[in-house]
Amino acid sequence: MNNLSLAQKSYLAGFLDADGSIYVQAKINKTYKYGYQIAPYVVLFQSKKENNFKQICKLIGAGYVRQRKDGIIEYIIGKIDDISEFFEMVEPYVLLKKKQIQLMKKIIEAKRKVKNKKDFKALINLTDKFRELNYSKKRKFRTLTP
């Protein structure tokens, strides 16, 4: 991830607050030890008409771009280390999504420490809390739970 100026970090904090999403998916996946893959995401959105959006993605220097069928471009940060680094940069300037950032940091921490099924259940419960935080926003993401 790139080394950004204060102005760039605050800009990204504003962008994330306005048109970003922070969430975790618990995906059923039998190849994982406890039957689920815990996948955290930070996503920024724009319409595909916005040619300069990719500049912003380059600014961050991590993650990837996905074009949806409805014409929305998603810029997705999905690697835990990238998410942690991104949060470190923008958290001081974020005004609306502070709770989501704190919850995600807690989940990342809990994920690192999973040693047994009990730990994993606690982790799944944490991911569930995103439902309350993100519920009834303009864009809806659901945490998939067992």
Next chain:
Amino acid sequence: MNNLSLAQKSYLAGFLDADGSIYVQAKINKTYKYGYQIAPYVVLFQSKKENNFKQICKLIGAGYVRQRKDGIIEYIIGKIDDISEFFEMVEPYVLLKKKQIQLMKKIIEAKRKVKNKKDFKALINLTDKFRELNYSKKRKFRTLTP
């Protein structure tokens, strides 16, 4: 309008780029000299679930909040002097809406200088250009033209 820090200005630039809109309406109004009211707007959007959004509005210290029936809160800056001041603060940090800001500044300038019907027609033509800039964005605003 409040005196903001560099971090606050860049934050608002990011917010505006992500979930803001800059447009001009030419409203039919017989009480105006040339039959139209030229109304410029800068709008920031959020869902009404976002309680802290009003903090951001307070940060700016101009404009007003309107709650739409669909649950979206609009923070609207509609006074020309406020728009000019807002642009002065955020323009250096804006990445995606530079063209809209430049066009709006041109329109504000042209509006100030209107002396006759020819000037006014040129002004109306300028407002029309927002259609091209904002066309096919996620949210659609149409400039009303004769």
